[in-house]
Amino acid sequence: MATPTAEVDLASRATLLALAAEHGTPLLLIDCAAIRRQYHRLQAALPGVALHYALKPLPEASVVRTLLAEDAWFDLATAGEVELVVREGVPANRCIHTHPIKRDCDIRAALDRGVVTFVADNPDEIAKFAPYPQAQLLLRVAFRNPEAKCDLSRKFGCEPEEVLALLAAARGQGTAVIGLSFHVGSQAASPAMHVLAVEACAGLITAARAAGHALGTLDIGGGFPVEYHEGAMPIEQFCTPIVAALATLPQDVRVIAEPGRFIAAPAGVAITSVMGRARRDGQWWYYLDDGVYGSFSGQIFDHAVYPVQALTVNGAAPSPELAEHPAVLAGPTCDSIDVVAEGLPLPELHAGDLLVGRMMGAYTCASATDFNFFPRARIVAVNGG
Numbered sequence: 301m302a303t304p305t306a307e308v309d310l311a312s313r314a315t316l317l318a319l320a321a322e323h324g325t326p327l328l329l330i331d332c333a334a335i336r337r338q339y340h341r342l343q344a345a346l347p348g349v350a351l352h353y354a355l356k357p358l359p360e361a362s363v364v365r366t367l368l369a370e371d372a373w374f375d376l377a378t379a380g381e382v383e384l385v386v387r388e389g390v391p392a393n394r395c396i397h398t399h400p401i402k403r404d405c406d407i408r409a410a411l412d413r414g415v416v417t418f419v420a421d422n423p424d425e426i427a428k429f430a431p432y433p434q435a436q437l438l439l440r441v442a443f444r445n446p447e448a449k450c451d452l453s454r455k456f457g458c459e460p461e462e463v464l465a466l467l468a469a470a471r472g473q474g475t476a477v478i479g480l481s482f483h484v485g486s487q488a489a490s491p492a493m494h495v496l497a498v499e500a501c502a503g504l505i506t507a508a509r510a511a512g513h514a515l516g517t518l519d520i521g522g523g524f525p526v527e528y529h530e531g532a533m534p535i536e537q538f539c540t541p542i543v544a545a546l547a548t549l550p551q552d553v554r555v556i557a558e559p560g561r562f563i564a565a566p567a568g569v570a571i572t573s574v575m576g577r578a579r580r581d582g583q584w585w586y587y588l589d590d591g592v593y594g595s596f597s598g599q600i601f602d603h604a605v606y607p608v609q610a611l612t613v614n615g616a617a618p619s620p621e622l623a624e625h626p627a628v629l630a631g632p633t634c635d636s637i638d639v640v641a642e643g644l645p646l647p648e649l650h651a652g653d654l655l656v657g658r659m660m661g662a663y664t665c666a667s668a669t670d671f672n673f674f675p676r677a678r679i680v681a682v683n684g685g
């Protein structure tokens with residue numbers, strides 16, 4: 301009988317140092333045990349809701365494999381994401397394609413792989429499906445949410461009062477609409493907009509059924525918050541009023557969700573090295589081999605600020621007795637926007653010292669670039685996957 305492999309502890313300084321020594325920096329570690337924990341925690345908070353992992357924040361094969369082993373579903377938005385899950389053996393019937401605006405080639409690429417459920421939010425988009433009778437649609441409804449970090453209803457979704465007309469348009473061309481969807485925005489501060497949207501969609505589903513449209517699915521999107529520097533409501537507390545709102549739906553409605561950040565963010569741990577330093581305006585600037593054009597790209601695109609701390613100080617373990625002073629962490633590129641943190645309290649560091657960033661699984665490597673020909677962080681999955 302095989303001996304079970306011990307879980308790699310990414311809270312351990314010794315473990316991080318060993319991984320950095322083995323793989324070099326910049327390094328992004330993906331903890332598949334954290335992926336599993338986050339998935340099951342959200343599953344317990346939303347009982348009966350089929351969780352479709354949204355690949356966008358962390359489109360990594362190790363994550364797909366980990367979640368497939370947990371019987372998860374998947375939310376795809378591009379042909380590249382379709383190809384990734386196909387390579388990893390995800391059955392097509394466990395996937396939906398949720399980009400509201402698609403090229404014809406995107407539709408055909410998904411259909412060729414067996415993915416048949418799509419999202420649309422306007423008459424022009426619905427018309428694209430006239431040649432594809434095998435396709436079925438979810439109509440995306442907009443619910444603006446100024447509390448969210450990214451208000452996705454600004455860019456996508458129809459107004460609630462447009463739903464019945466869009467259903468009629470789809471029926472007129474022979475395209476099946478199986479339900480509604482919404483996304484209240486990324487990193488929602490409270491569940492209030494989820495609750496409002498669920499209750500509004502319950503009324504829309506009832507009205508649609510009265511008009512002869514057999515809607516049987518509601519996709520409640522994502523937006524479930526995680527804690528960076530600022531606090532976030534515990535997911536159990538966040539989901540309690542959502543579960544209560546879901547009870548207002550007709551009993552035969554299947555409910556699905558599209559969590560991305562909540563599952564991915566806590567799984568990412570970045571390790572970066574100090575390339576050099578300079579004294580400027582009375583404080584130390586430390587120049588790292590990773591920055592906002594790399595793993596810290598979410599600070600630009602996702603409005604996130606990641607917890608960062610020293611892993612070594614002058615090559616040794618940080619000591620609580622060491623004085624800390626406000627410092628600047630700058631990325632490696634020649635662009636002045638490439639600054640990771642300013643005024644961050646740190647002991648005095650030297651070239652070769654290591655820093656560790658946490659909560660870096662979502663919208664980090666996914667939006668990293670090779671700008672200035674600095675290589676992206678190497679990605680290493682631990683604890684399965």
